[in-house]
Amino acid sequence: MHAPRPTSAQAGAFGRPEQVAGSFAGDRPPPAPRPVPPPPPEALLRAFGPPAPGRSGLQEPPGGRPGRRRTATGPWWKADARVDPWRDPSSPAGLGAPAVYDDEDSQPGPVVFDPRGRRKVRLRDLSVRLTTLVVLGLLVVGILGGGVGWYLTRTADEAPLFTPGTTLAQVEPRGTGERSPVSDIAEAVIPAVVSIEVRVGQAGATGSGVVIDGENGYIVTNNHVISGADGVEGAEIRAVFSDGSGSAARIVGRDPASDLAVIKVEKPGLVTAELGRSGDVVVGDPVVAIGSPLGLAGTVTSGIVSALDRPVRLSGEGTDTNAVISAVQTDAPINPGNSGGALVDASGALVGINTAIASTGAGGSIGLGFAIPVDTMKRIVEQLIATGSAVHATLGVNARSVTDGTRDGALVLNVEPGSPASQAGIREEDVIIAVDETPVGSSEELSVAVDARQPGDVVTVELVRGGSSRTVEVTLGAA
Structure with missing residues (x-):
């Protein structure tokens, strides 16, 4: 098979020029001569030069090789001296095969030394047989120790459970032996405080009450305690006294506008609470609350008067109570069931009827309790005992609390037709800011200011309009 002939174009591009006979042009410049290194110094030739002809290995030391001696300490008497490079520098040298171990795990590891040059013994440096012996020894010791402990606990005698004749020592009183004032107050007032049990069908409720007329059996309590039983067929109200005896009670009268009510029992010889005066109460006075919180009759708690004339709106919690009271605020713990109970001062005189608490939602006491002042209670109760109802002064407006950032007041939402406010010219959207020069900062304060007066009283009302x-x-x- 012959190669194809090149075309004229290929021959012109890759062919040999006609004037050139060989592979390269004849006028190609010759290569530059290589530099010849200078000979080494004589000292290097004598030290490192090749040995004389017929000799191998290193050169002879200066003065020639010493004669061979066959002594006990000399190496030249042994048969392998000529092949030992450490004995004969001129002997041949070579590498042997690597060491072979039967077990890969038995290969020795690196030797570790501590800073003082002593060899460290590690667990992996120990043999498998020694490690097995150590582990078996530890297991035997553990089994023996556990067996001995179990045997001792099974055979040891137990201490006797009972010790006849045991007496516990008591210390002598460290105080003066005088009784606490609260003890005297509780002893005097508890007989005048009763628990009130209300049952309507299958439902029941409890509260507290205070005997205000022991001769006639009158007991004051809160309206929201007994209002659910008023006019309901089959409803029962029962008063339970401190000696454990009880008596059925009837409703004398109740007042939703003040959350007060009076019931009557047919039980002679009741202990009557002594009534104090609201004007004698000051902030910081010690007080004692007595009642039946959570159904626990005869419970006594103590505290102080935290504030006076505190406007508090009472919702009634499902009853018809709709009242705003000017309350005595106390930090004596009060809980549900204290309602209608007594708040007394340091002399044991009644200064308020426990009525409400402030709560964070759990329903328990947080140190903010409120009581109806004794003067208000006396005025309303006297009307209830006399007529079965109470009369309150009224202005005839509905209002809500407002503020403009600098002044607070009660915004009039509507005015009842023909009411005292309508006749005096008070209009809707007026803001009442004072009654008889007593500042009014909220709708509650307006209700308290009006309720403190009697029907027919003439008062000066200051308001803002336009x-x-x-x-x-x-x-x-009157209302």
């Missing part, structure tokens, strides 16, 4: 203030005189009505 950005300017004015005063009007109002003759309070």
Whole structure:
């Protein structure tokens, strides 16, 4: 098979020029001569030069090789001296095969030394046989120790469970031996405080009450305690006294506007609570609360008067109570069931009827309890005992609390037609800011200020209308 002939184009591009006979042009410049290194110094030739002809290995030391001696300490008497490079520098040298171990795990590891040059013994340096012996020894010791402990616990005698004739020592009183004032107060007042049990069908409730007229069997309590039984057929109200005896009770009268009520029992010889005066109570006075919180009759707690004339709105919690009271605030613990119970001062005189608590939602005491002042209680109860109902002064407006950032007041939402406010010219959207020069900062304060008066009293009401203030005189009505 012959190669194809090149085309004229290929021959022109890759062919040999006609004037060139060989592979390369004849006028190609010759290569540059290589530099010849200078000979080594004579000293290097004598030290490192090749040995004389017929000799191998290193050169002879200066002065020639010493004669061979066959002594006990000399190496040249042994048969392998000529092949030992450490004995004969001129002997041949070579590498042997690597060491072979039967077990890969038995290969020796690196030797470790401590800073003082002593060899460290590690667990992996120990043999398998020694390690097995150590482990077996530990197991035997553990089994023996556990067996001995179990045997001792099984055979040891137990201490006797009972010790006849045992007496416990008591220390002598460290105090003066005087009784606490609260003890004297509780002893005097507890007989005048009763537990009130209300049953309507299958439902029941408990509260507290205070005997205010032991001769006639009158007991004051809160309206929301007994209102659910009023007018309900088959409902029962029962008063339970401190000696454990009980008596059925009847409703004398109740007042949802003040959350007060009076019941009557047919039981002679009741202990009557002594009534104090609201004007004698000051903030910081010690007080004692007595009642039946959570159904626990005769419970006594103590504290102080935290504030006076605190406007508090009472919702009634499912009853018809709708009241705003000017309360005595106390930090004596009060809980559900204390309602209607006594709040007494350091002399044991009644200064309030426990009515409400402030709570964070759990329903328990957080140190904010409220009581109806004794003067208010006396005024309402006397009306209930006399007529079965109570009369309150009224202005005839509905209001809510407002503020403009600098002044608070009660915004009039609506005015009842023909009411005292309507007759005095009070209009809707007026803001009442004072009653008889007593500042009014909320709708609750307005209710308290009006309720403190009697029907027919003439009061001066200051209000703001259209950005300017004015005063009007109002003759309070009755409700």
